[in-house]
Amino acid sequence: MNLPPLVQTFVLHFGEMGSRWGINRTVGQIYALLYLSKEPLNAEDIVERLGVSRSNVSMGLKELQAWNLVRLQHKPGDRRDYFSTPDDIWQIVRTLVEERKKREIDPTMTLLREVLMQEPASAEERHAQERMREMHDLFELLTGWYADVQRLDTERLVQLLTLGSKVQKILEMKDRLFVVPGSKKSRRDDPKEK
Amino acid sequence: MNLPPLVQTFVLHFGEMGSRWGINRTVGQIYALLYLSKEPLNAEDIVERLGVSRSNVSMGLKELQAWNLVRLQHKPGDRRDYFSTPDDIWQIVRTLVEERKKREIDPTMTLLREVLMQEPASAEERHAQERMREMHDLFELLTGWYADVQRLDTERLVQLLTLGSKVQKILEMKDRLFVVPGSKKSRRDDPKEK
DNA sequence: CCGATATTTCAGTAAATTCTGAAAGTTCAG
DNA sequence: CTGAACTTTCAGAATTTACTGAAATATCGG
Numbered sequence: 001m002n003l004p005p006l007v008q009t010f011v012l013h014f015g016e017m018g019s020r021w022g023i024n025r026t027v028g029q030i031y032a033l034l035y036l037s038k039e040p041l042n043a044e045d046i047v048e049r050l051g052v053s054r055s056n057v058s059m060g061l062k063e064l065q066a067w068n069l070v071r072l073q074h075k076p077g078d079r080r081d082y083f084s085t086p087d088d089i090w091q092i093v094r095t096l097v098e099e100r101k102k103r104e105i106d107p108t109m110t111l112l113r114e115v116l117m118q119e120p121a122s123a124e125e126r127h128a129q130e131r132m133r134e135m136h137d138l139f140e141l142l143t144g145w146y147a148d149v150q151r152l153d154t155e156r157l158v159q160l161l162t163l164g165s166k167v168q169k170i171l172e173m174k175d176r177l178f179v180v181p182g183s184k185k186s187r188r189d190d191p192k193e194k
Numbered sequence: 195m196n197l198p199p200l201v202q203t204f205v206l207h208f209g210e211m212g213s214r215w216g217i218n219r220t221v222g223q224i225y226a227l228l229y230l231s232k233e234p235l236n237a238e239d240i241v242e243r244l245g246v247s248r249s250n251v252s253m254g255l256k257e258l259q260a261w262n263l264v265r266l267q268h269k270p271g272d273r274r275d276y277f278s279t280p281d282d283i284w285q286i287v288r289t290l291v292e293e294r295k296k297r298e299i300d301p302t303m304t305l306l307r308e309v310l311m312q313e314p315a316s317a318e319e320r321h322a323q324e325r326m327r328e329m330h331d332l333f334e335l336l337t338g339w340y341a342d343v344q345r346l347d348t349e350r351l352v353q354l355l356t357l358g359s360k361v362q363k364i365l366e367m368k369d370r371l372f373v374v375p376g377s378k379k380s381r382r383d384d385p386k387e388k
Numbered sequence: 389c390c391g392a393t394a395t396t397t398c399a400g401t402a403a404a405t406t407c408t409g410a411a412a413g414t415t416c417a418g
Numbered sequence: 419c420t421g422a423a424c425t426t427t428c429a430g431a432a433t434t435t436a437c438t439g440a441a442a443t444a445t446c447g448g
Contacts, residue, residue: 148358
């Protein structure tokens, strides 16, 4: 591996972290390298810097492309493929979330919907379905929230995240301001709550 | 594998999904089984239902315990260990997020802080550090948001998620209400923005 | 179309992970 | 203390995944 020490530390770390995700070490390293690089890199560049085989790099890049995590570019008068990551880190986050949703949440939701359609054949199955319904509803809430905030431009998203739960205060304030105190509508808490 | 069809479908799916995470198939299956089960199960129950070896189950349960994802219980007059998942699915989500943060984000933040302390020895390293700072700041924003909303009780958290980006509207409303129009403070957008 | 350059595919190998059975360890009632 | 019931550990086997080099395929300037 032929990298400045600072870069190498990061690349090795991401290689290891890759394993905690479904991603393998080399793919993690390639991505880390591209992320840190000012200029787009071609496959041979990556081979030299990481010290892995050409074919391994080829496969790794293919996987990163399948994840939409790298951009393929060309330089004039050079027919090699150059790869880079988006300059905007928020774009990276958005892609990551989008792709993980597509691969993990969506298929699970499909399965849950299917299984919830079936008639339970026993008390055990009935309880299992109940649990699956809880999971289904949870995922629905989370993906709904995601679909919603995902549309915000980055500035507003950052605003929202910076506020965190302080939003809660503002909500309460809103309630006090716009709802006639004591009226039914002002009761935000479920009355049957203990 | 000796399970009602509906349960089996779910358990198999989670086994496969487990691989997309860092978790292996058996661990995913054990968890799915416990999640769906009304009653706590002991190791032998799990062996029978999943058809894997006793030692495999023992290791899987140990891993799930390390993740704080299962609760160990005992029945009076029975010295076998019984395992279950929390009844409250939100508790499960909280644990999952907490543990993943601990294993993935925290070590990465430590590394980023260390590397950002060092003096860059070249233009390449300077640019790499710049990128690492972006990642560092991103993670800081996200973990800050998480630390904040994580403290909310579930009811309020659900409220917040249900609102999604509609919060934005309320923020704007708040601005219009409480800031003198035309004053400096009412300018929320960065003036140098295009 | 040719040949040079670049990329992809793939079969075989290497490495890592998962799983098992056997043995060792632990706990507790009697 | 003993031994039955239960759990954990661990070395090796089985399986899966990652990686490589060689061959095949693609692309393009001339």
